[in-house]
Each structure stands twice: as structure tokens, then as C-alpha cells.
Amino acid sequence: MSAPVVVAYDQTPHSKRALAEAAREAVSRGTGLRIVHAYTTDERLPMGPFTTVVPTPDFEQTNRHDAEEILDEVAAQTRTEHPALAIETRAVPGDAPRAILAESSTAALLVVGSRGRGGFSGLLLGSTSQRVLADARCPVIVTHDTSCESKGQIMVGLDTDEPGAEVLEFAFDTAARRGTGLIAANVWSEPWTMSYAARRGDEDGVAYEQAHTDRLNELLGPWHRKHPDVAVVTRVHTAISPGAAGGCLVEASKDVDLLIVGMRSETGRRHANRLGPVTHTALHHAFCPIAVVPSSGVS
Structure with missing residues (x-):
């Protein structure tokens, strides 16, 4: 199969729009769709004004399981909308931009939302999108949360x-x-x-x-x-x-x-x-x- 279309998904409206655009591109190209979700491995979570270590022995394993469940759900929904589309998912630990960029060497196209979870409402281009654009080895489509x-x-x-x-x-x-x-x-x-x-x-x-x-x-x-x-x-x-x-x-x-x-x-x-x-x-x-x-x- 030819190089896939890769999309970053984090459940935000921007990433949902990105997923729809990526699926459309994959169908028109006759290639596969790879949905990537990055999950945290850092046990230090913000709790009020402080940073607290969550005492969970299986922290990473739990987060990976949650990420895979999210991917399974969205992949099933996308398959319903595009039955002939070959879809694979990847739950990747760590930094989201690094995870997405790792895919660009084998991707025909990257699709990202303009902002992720950490974006301010008035900021149209988030840090993840900017970092992906700085180092991507293939074309990148940036979407907003409007259609x-x-x-x-x-x-x-x-x-x-x-x-x-x-x-x-x-x-x-x-x-x-x-x-x-x-x-x-x-x-x-x-x-x-x-x-x-x-x-x-x-x-x-x-x-x-x-x-x-x-x-x-x-x-x-x-x-x-x-x-x-x-x-x-x-x-x-x-x-x-x-x-x-x-x-x-x-x-x-x-x-x-x-x-x-x-x-x-x-x-x-x-x-x-x-x-x-x-x-x-x-x-x-x-x-x-x-x-x-x-x-x-x-x-």
C-alpha cells in the first residue's frame, strides 16, 4: 500500500475536523489512514497551585489503555463513515509533536488541528501545529474546528x-x-x-x-x-x-x-x-x- 495519510487526534473539535479532512484525503488518494494519539507518561499532574505526583504504579499502562480505547472508538466511527478505508491506529507515549513528526518520514500527508487541548481561545495556531510545520518532511494540512x-x-x-x-x-x-x-x-x-x-x-x-x-x-x-x-x-x-x-x-x-x-x-x-x-x-x-x-x- 502507498504511504498513508496521518492525522493527529486528541478528541478536541479541531482534531475531529482534522480527522474528517484526513479521511477525505485518504479516500481520494486510495491509501490508508493512520490515526495517532499521544498520551502522557509524566506522573506529575497539576493539582491546584501545585504539581503533585500521582501514586499510581501502573500510570503509563493505564494511560495507554485509555488512549487505545479512544482510538478504537474513533476508528470504528470512521469505518462506519468510510467502510472501504483501511484504518490503523497508534497510541504513542510522550510529546505530541514528536509523535506526529515521527510519522512524517513514512506519510504522504500529515493533518493536524490548528489548536490542541492547551490552546487559548484567541490563538489560531497552537504550539503543536507550529512545531509540526517546522520539521515535517511531507505536506501538512492544518484545519480549524469549523466546517x-x-x-x-x-x-x-x-x-x-x-x-x-x-x-x-x-x-x-x-x-x-x-x-x-x-x-x-x-x-x-x-x-x-x-x-x-x-x-x-x-x-x-x-x-x-x-x-x-x-x-x-x-x-x-x-x-x-x-x-x-x-x-x-x-x-x-x-x-x-x-x-x-x-x-x-x-x-x-x-x-x-x-x-x-x-x-x-x-x-x-x-x-x-x-x-x-x-x-x-x-x-x-x-x-x-x-x-x-x-x-x-x-x-
Whole structure:
């Protein structure tokens, strides 16, 4: 069997949404689903203002048993919803991010909730998600605890200077598997003088903007020929103020089922993945799940 889709599950609303997204991905890929739950082995539990050692001789064994029961229950429910889906479960002791990352070397995709049990209500991206993104060796989908009606479209945000082949491959493959349209969006910051010139119909200003559209279409051409059934719409957004690119993608995320962005990956070092400002903004504010794809060609 091909590499599975791996999802982190901890009973929170965010992880339940992540599980639903992971099952959908596994079905569309024709691969298996692995549900991972990390359980504590630390006997020191907070009791009021103090940390107390719980005097239980079989502490770890008890926690493992509880974790396995949780996994058995959620796996049975998922099998009811997807009878043909091959599902395996893993109860892993210790740190949740470490447990999830250990799976990324053999996974086709990781799916995590934006926040876990320890998250604050106003924090949209929890520490576990951030640590997974920093070291994941495969694409990661981050979900929120909300679901909405399908829009039948996914979007990929591209930097035309360093687009990243991995990002484009993931985007076209996902659109082909889901049978949805693909919006390819590029947001670039232009000098305000060129913006005014294009608005006036000035020849140089119009040509300056058209060059970005031409570059985007050039990048998409080979992938569109590989996936001719994917309906592609290109959008070039202009952002006069610095830092507005992420906001443009966030606003556009209201109308799609998945937003795909890239992150630079440097092999051979810890915390090798670097989130750029656009990806960082999207992860914290987008209205739909975000797929983050490691790529050597993304800044």
C-alpha cells in the first residue's frame, strides 16, 4: 500500500475536523489512514497551585489503555463513515509533536488541528501545529474546528519568482483527485507609480502588470497539460502596501475549500522549514483548511 495519510487526534473539535479532512484525503488518494494519539507518561499532574505526583504504579499502562480505547472508538466511527478505508491506529507515549513528526518520514500527508487541548481561545495556531510545520518532511494540512459548505474550488498561492514545483504538483494533484477547479493566485507588491499608471491606461503601466499574468500562465502551462481536466483560473492581485499579500489570500479563502501555500525546506537540519510572512498570515487567519507544502523553491 502507498504511504498513508496521518492525522493527529486528541478528541478536541479541531482534531475531529482534522480527522474528517484526513479521511477525505485518504479516500481520494486510495491509501490508508493512520490515526495517532499521544498520551502522557509524566506522573506529575497539576493539582491546584501545585504539581503533585500521582501514586499510581501502573500510570503509563493505564494511560495507554485509555488512549487505545479512544482510538478504537474513533476508528470504528470512521469505518462506519468510510467502510472501504483501511484504518490503523497508534497510541504513542510522550510529546505530541514528536509523535506526529515521527510519522512524517513514512506519510504522504500529515493533518493536524490548528489548536490542541492547551490552546487559548484567541490563538489560531497552537504550539503543536507550529512545531509540526517546522520539521515535517511531507505536506501538512492544518484545519480549524469549523466546517462549511463545499465551494468546489481550491486555491494555490504562488510566488512567480520562486514558485516551487512541489507546491504546483500538490495543487494540481489535489484538484484532479477532488474533481474541483483550481484558482492560481499571485499577489505582488507594485510601485504605487505603476499602479497609478496602469489605472490611467498608461502603456508602460499596463505592460508591467500584464507581465505578471503572462509569467503566471507560463508557470502553470506544463502542469495544466499534465492535468487537462483541471479547470484553472488565474488571478493576479496587486498589493501596494507592504505585507498585504497574505491579507489578499485570507480574503480569497472565504470562497474555497482549501488554500495551498509553500514553505522553504532546507534538508539536513533541525527546524528546516521556514514559513514566509504570507504563509504565516494565511495559517493564522484563513477561513478554510491550509495545506502547507515543503519546497526548496519557496522563500
